[in-house]
Structures are given as C-alpha cells and as structure tokens.
Amino acid sequence: AQKITQTQPGMFVQEKEAVTLDCTYDTSDQSYGLFWYKQPSSGEMIFLIYQGSYDEQNATEGRYSLNFQKARKSANLVISASQLGDSAMYFCAMREGSPGSFQKLVFGTGTRLLVSP
Amino acid sequence: DAGVTQSPTHLIKTRGQQVTLRCSPISGHKSVSWYQQVLGQGPQFIFQYYEKEERGRGNFPDRFSARQFPNYSSELNVNALLLGDSALYLCASSPAGVLSTDTQYFGPGTRLTVL
Numbered sequence: 001a002q003k004i005t006q007t008q009p010g011m012f013v014q015e016k017e018a019v020t021l022d023c024t025y026d027t028s029d030q031s032y033g034l035f036w037y038k039q040p041s042s043g044e045m046i047f048l049i050y051q052g053s054y055d056e057q058n059a060t061e062g063r064y065s066l067n068f069q070k071a072r073k074s075a076n077l078v079i080s081a082s083q084l085g086d087s088a089m090y091f092c093a094m095r096e097g098s099p100g101s102f103q104k105l106v107f108g109t110g111t112r113l114l115v116s117p
Numbered sequence: 118d119a120g121v122t123q124s125p126t127h128l129i130k131t132r133g134q135q136v137t138l139r140c141s142p143i144s145g146h147k148s149v150s151w152y153q154q155v156l157g158q159g160p161q162f163i164f165q166y167y168e169k170e171e172r173g174r175g176n177f178p179d180r181f182s183a184r185q186f187p188n189y190s191s192e193l194n195v196n197a198l199l200l201g202d203s204a205l206y207l208c209a210s211s212p213a214g215v216l217s218t219d220t221q222y223f224g225p226g227t228r229l230t231v232l
Contacts (some may be wrong), residue, residue, distance in 0.1 A: 002122065035220070035221075043225055044226060059195070091160075104162040104173055104175070105162065105209075107159030109157075112157055
C-alpha cells in the first residue's frame, strides 16, 4: 500500500497567487515526521518544510506553510505569492523508523507545479 | 558552508559494467543516505550509513553496495549494471539520522545512464 499519496500530477498557478499541493499519508506510528522537498529540473532535492506528528502548530517557513490535519492524515503544502522560480516538482515525504534507530524517507510520486506570468 | 556534494554529475556506462558514485556530506553531518530516483518517480531508499556502519538497507539487490569513510564521505557501488539501473542517484546527509527532528539534506545527484 502506498504510504504517501500525491494525487495531483500537475498544478498550474499564476504568479502572485497562492497554491495548495495535496499530500495524504498512511502510518500506524504515533511518532513520525512529514517533509516537503522541491526538485527543480537540475535534480537537487531542496528541503522546504518539516512537520512533526506531535507539533500542535502548523509549520511555516517564509512563503511555505504546511496544513497539517492529523485526523485526516493529510499534510498539504501551501505556497503563498507564487513566483516564477517556484516552477518545479514537489515531493511530500514521510520519515519511517523509530527514533534511536535508522530513519529513511518514503516519498510520494510528486506534483509538477508550473507558475505562469 | 558547502552543501552535500556528489561526483560525477553525469555518467554513461554499458550493461555489465561497474560504477562508483561519491558523496561528501555537509560538514558536521555523520549520516549519509543514498536514494535512487527513476524518471517520473519519487526517490527510493537504498542505504543509510552512520559512523562508517550500515544502519539500514532498502529493497535493492546485492549488486548495490556502499561504504562510509572516516571523514564521513561515502561511496555507492553498483555491479553488473542493468538498463533498469539508469536513474538519478541522490545522496543525503543528516546530523545523525536517528533523531525524530533530523532533516536530510540532498546533494545535486549523479545521473547514471546505462546503455
């Protein structure tokens, strides 16, 4: 069963508008972490934002915020005031493994975001 | 501060050959993880190393191996290359890799093409 689901293969947004990229996850762990990464065409995965399962506040980093709804098991990324440079693939990932042992990231299939002028 | 570096950037090999990919983590980071990203998919976990020891391995055949050196840099080796090994290989570093708040920071990747 897929543990990270990103249902939007592609999204379009106009410059300066806000956009929400969807992510749902599946885990039976009580302690887990959720990450969003941006991957431009160059290939490098750029860390954007992190949300811990016990964090009560939604994470924010500049123009990025994470809409964390634990009961729904969703962790949507909101990008405010989109810029042309935001055009890229966006991956949602969940950390698997227990604290104190090794932990790996499990990624979704990604959403391609295109920002138009 | 320098980020994660990987070499080479691109590589072309033929089936049956062997390849070695290299990664240097962020200064102060002791854990290195390797991921394979096939075109159109998200990265898949291959290995994690911490303090020169393998800590975890993904669902990859024994043709894949890795090691970590005393300076925390790492090498990924793939033997008997198959066409399906063509992918972007990403290296990620984190301070320790075991804390719940550890974030993995990725390098630019090595793009391997197997002909």
